[in-house]
Amino acid sequence: MFMIKTLQQRLIIFLILPVAAFLAAIGVGGYFYIRSTLYEEWRESAMLRLERAAHHMDMRLNEPLKWVQALAHTGGTRQGTDSQNWVLQELREQPGVSRIILKWQEPQSGQAELTRKGRAGPALRVAKISLPQYFYPPDHKTVGLRYSLINGAGQPRGRLEVFLKLDYLMADIRTTGWLHTYMACLVNDNGTFLAHTNPAMQPRLCLGDTQNPLELTMLRDMKVKPYGTVVGRNEVIGYYRLRGAPWVIMLHARENQIMAPILRFRFYYVVGGLLCLAFSLILIRLGVGAMVAGIRRISRKAAQVAQGDYGDTLEVRSQDEIGQLTQSFNHMVAGLKERDLISNTFGRYVDQEIAQKLMQRPEASRLGGEKRQVIIMFSDIRDFTPIAEALSPEVTIRLVNGYFGRMVEVLRRHHGIIVDFLGDAILAFFDPLDGPLAPVGREALQCALEMQQAMLGVNLAGFGQQLPPLRMGIGLHAGEVVVGNIGSETRAKYGIVGAAVNLAHRLQAQARGGEVVISEAVYRLVQPEITVSRQFEARLKGIQDPVALYAVGQFITS
Secondary structure (H helix, E strand, O other): OOOOOOHHHHHHHHHHHHHHHHHHHHHHHHHHHHHHHHHHHHHHHHHHHHHHHHHHHHHHHHHHHHHHHHHHHOOOOHHHHHHHHHHHHHHHOOOOEEEEEEEEOOOOOOEEOOOOOOOOOOOOOOOEEOOOEEEOOOOOOEEEEEEEEEOOOOOEEEEEEEEEEHHHHOHHHHHOOOOOOOEEEEEEOOOEEEEEOOHHHOOOOEOOOOOOHHHHHHHHHOOOOOEEEEEOOOEEEEEEEOOOOOEEEEEEEEHHHHOHHHHHHHHHHHHHHHHHHHHHHHHHHHHHHHHHHHHHHHHHHHHHHHOOOOOOOOOOOOOOHHHHHHHHHHHHHHHHHHHHHHHHHHHHHOOHHHHHHHHOOHHHOOOEEEEEEEEEEEEEEOOHHHHHHHOOHHHHHHHHHHHHHHHHHHHHHOOOEEEEEEOOEEEEEEOOOOOOHHHHHHHHHHHHHHHHHHHHHHHHHHHHOOOOOOOEEEEEEEEEEEEEEEEOOOOEEEEEEOHHHHHHHHHHOOOOOOOEEEEHHHHHHHHHHEEEEEEEEEOOOOOOOOEEEEEEEEEOOO
């Protein structure tokens, strides 16, 4: 499967190919449109010329008729015989007349064949002349017109045959310039060739004798329509029927003759299109080269950044879109450096979703912070000091790491933000991030209860290693603190400070092992949904009056 790997390939596919397809579509559409126009132009021109040629041929065929009709006014007397001889002599002298034959059917009449020096025999009275009958002598050079000479009683009394030269009849066709035509033919109703202008057609006798589909279609159409055109694969025929004779004039034209203008245009169009595409390819290579080089620089730099190597910024070499992209890339890398710094500040102990939200806040990217209400959690292992003294340092570290691993997993799941590990204690808080505090209070309490449940897994893992069981106390308090980056320019961490933090630390000291103790402020946020296993008052350091505290059993809805 073909894969687009370079920008040049993409430009070629999505720019050059559509342009080439568009040019091809325009060329093909234009070719067929002009082709049909040229065919229509040839057809109209051919019909006009054929009509004119047929009219001229009809006139040549009618020229002997007026002399034949003159015979109807002669005969019966010696003077009539002289008139007949004169008429026949004039008929013989007409252009295109090869010879004439006059035959009388009366017993007393002889047979007269008129030559230039001969004369006719005794004349008879002729009342009218019949329409000519056409016959074709075997010499294939003449055509015969046979007239019946009819007396007043309607009986035939003689026959006059006039032989006309085919060259004479075809003279107009041979001398007229035919548009894009290589051959003209004259055929009768049966398709027999009478004359043609192409010497190569001499052996041919009949239209369609070679089983040419075009000629067979022509033979069929000319019997039902007086004129028209027949289009074949590489040839077209126009035809027109004469009015005065059972003949059809045909014009043959080859497609390449008719299409010569469009074929020349097609050649020039293809050559011009190829030159344009080649020029476009050259421009793409020249114009895209610098752009591709710039993109490759950015790509190589991006690969380095992906490996954590930010290095130096890229040089901006142009003011176009590639230059703007380079500048934007440099800004992006600078932002990544800054975000990495922030992420290193608190990202290892904070859920990724919460970390992303925190990085969008102003106090996350600078020293200092802002005051707001949060839920503070303090947890601590009960009687851990004597346990640690009884164990080796390695075992102690392994025990503490197993404990912290389980607790951090629960805190991340409930979006707790871990501020610090203080020996075996954990300081964390739950930030509403400009939202209401009550849902965060319920989430923090649920997290504390699950942390107590997770201690069972910690102790089971330690039991297999013959480690003593651990018991943890947790305190939750809601109060106002300063949230932000705490430390110096060289070392800082995201955390909280304030009196509420100290209160939460003292509050957890009141929790027994396995208990979660909450302050009055947290109790007001969650009290409809929990059961209290122990309610008591305690005097806390720094606070004059006793403080009401609550040991939570479980969530009622859990």
